[in-house]
Amino acid sequence: MDLKEALAILKKNGYKYTDKRELMLHIFLKEGRYLTAKEVLDHMQQDYPGLSFDTIYRNLSLFERLGIIEGTEWDGERRYRIHCKSDHHHHLICTECGKTKTLHVCPMNAILGKPQDFEITGHKFEIYGRCAECGESGKHAQV
Incomplete structure (x- = not known):
């Protein structure tokens, strides 16, 4: 999935485009790996110093529900990555x-x-x- 597809999914489902959401998506696309909510927050702190974990978790939950990211859990922590758009694997x-x-x-x-x-x-x-x-x-x- 690319940025354009992810933003289209948000729009199609009635959610607003925000700079924070776009930055989160950029982080997942750039990193290309599973990230914790803390890692996402750490990446965003420079641009948004007052950003809260609540905002991160709310958007991660939204992105996962819409199929933009996929989540898994290991070592007792939820981790996320950009959703694969390929066939069953x-x-x-x-x-x-x-x-x-x-x-x-x-x-x-x-x-x-x-x-x-x-x-x-x-x-x-x-x-x-x-x-x-x-x-x-x-x-x-x-x-």
């Missing part, structure tokens, strides 16, 4: 840097096949670990 997620890698096969097929007497309407499959950059550099490796 899953992610490998680096728990050190938050970057993702697309997994082009669906593990559900191998696990269940097509179950009888049950219609699957959705699922989520994420694999957590360390990417090659974080694992090899040792910059985040545990001692």
Whole structure:
């Protein structure tokens, strides 16, 4: 998803364009990884020093509800990234840097096949670990 698409979704659903919302979207597009609400707030503090967590969380919730961003949770904290607009896929997620890698096969097929007497309407499959950059550099490796 790009900025133009995200702003169009907001407008289509009756929400106003604001500089803060645009900056939030720019941050997600630039970073290209999962971010916590605190990381988003930290990025925005320079331009908006009085910005509150409430504003960040309200907009993250809105963006997630509209399908602009997608969320996941690890280490007890909700994290967000710009929504992928590609076909059905899953992610490998680096728990050190938050970057993702697309997994082009669906593990559900191998696990269940097509179950009888049950219609699957959705699922989520994420694999957590360390990417090659974080694992090899040792910059985040545990001692």
